[in-house]
Amino acid sequence: MKIVLKTLILLLIFSCSNKQSSETKESAIKIDTILYSYHGFNHHRKLDLLSNKEFIRFESVASCFGDARIEKHFGKYTMTDSTLQLNPNKVELIVYSSFPEEKDRKEILEYGADSLKINTDYQIFEWRNKEYLLSKDYDSLRRTEVKNNSFLY
Secondary structure (H helix, E strand, O other): HHHHHHHHHHHHEEEHHHHHHHHHHHHHHOOOOEEEEEEEEOOOEHHHHHHEEEEEEEEEEOOOOOOEEEEEEEEEEEEEOEEEEEEEEEEEEEEEEEOOOOOOOOEEEEEEOHHHOOOOEEEEEEOEEEEEEEEEEEEOOOOOOOOOOOOOO
């Protein structure tokens, strides 16, 4: 009788631990946000693709003198297996000045100003277990080249 009772207790413990691990696996599979990012010297870029089909694109550039410029683009996106298209509708612009007599600026604008436009069409490709985004044009706060031959995110 003791052996049967011990066996039942062990089976109960193992069945509960297996159930818990399968629930943990299910919650780990559910992804809320896909993140693409790039980090360079004083230049950072991040693109969050949220599960509700909205995106937040963050880009910051800082100088060695203390100036900084931050752009946040908000909008909707559509994605297939090989393409990503962003449809921005709002931009938050923050400019920090290194000069004490100038005030820092923060503005929220409708998307459309030429100086705040971003690339909206990307090709998605995988390489070495990572996903990359490529665009035809290079868009950056730091550089003005027209062509892009390297990955952005």
